[in-house]
Amino acid sequence: MVFEQCHYYFDPYIIDYIALLHFLINTPEDVEILVQKGIIKNWLASNEEVSSLFNSMFRVKKFPGHSCNSTLYEKLNEYYYTGCCRHWAMFKRRYFRHPWAVVSLISATVLLLLTIIQAISDVLSNVQSSSDSH
Numbered sequence: 001m002v003f004e005q006c007h008y009y010f011d012p013y014i015i016d017y018i019a020l021l022h023f024l025i026n027t028p029e030d031v032e033i034l035v036q037k038g039i040i041k042n043w044l045a046s047n048e049e050v051s052s053l054f055n056s057m058f059r060v061k062k063f064p065g066h067s068c069n070s071t072l073y074e075k076l077n078e079y080y081y082t083g084c085c086r087h088w089a090m091f092k093r094r095y096f097r098h099p100w101a102v103v104s105l106i107s108a109t110v111l112l113l114l115t116i117i118q119a120i121s122d123v124l125s126n127v128q129s130s131s132d133s134h
Helices: 003-009 013-024 028-036 045-056 069-080 083-095 099-133
Strands: none
Touching: 013 028, 013 045, 013 069, 028 045, 069 083
């Protein structure tokens, strides 16, 4: 990286690529996704080591201004800041991390529907019995 900064200042392809990965990798789960998709290969001991490596490599919080990936950065930011995509991703990450969460959601929904059906049938039977008695 230092060689590229000194000799190829206006064409920093390696630094841009590492910066892009730095902005994509925040957690070990991010590393796992990139490894599964074949974008990176993990030659370190764990995904946690890779995420800490990329998170400690750059101290900047903003995308580089004179980057060959500037258009990609803008599109990623635009996609990230659209409300529904970000909220849906956070919702899935928080509540559907394990398969049992999906099973419990389905069973809770079925239980709620059955309770509503039972309440409606009780109300209808009470209305019908009161109309029969008058």
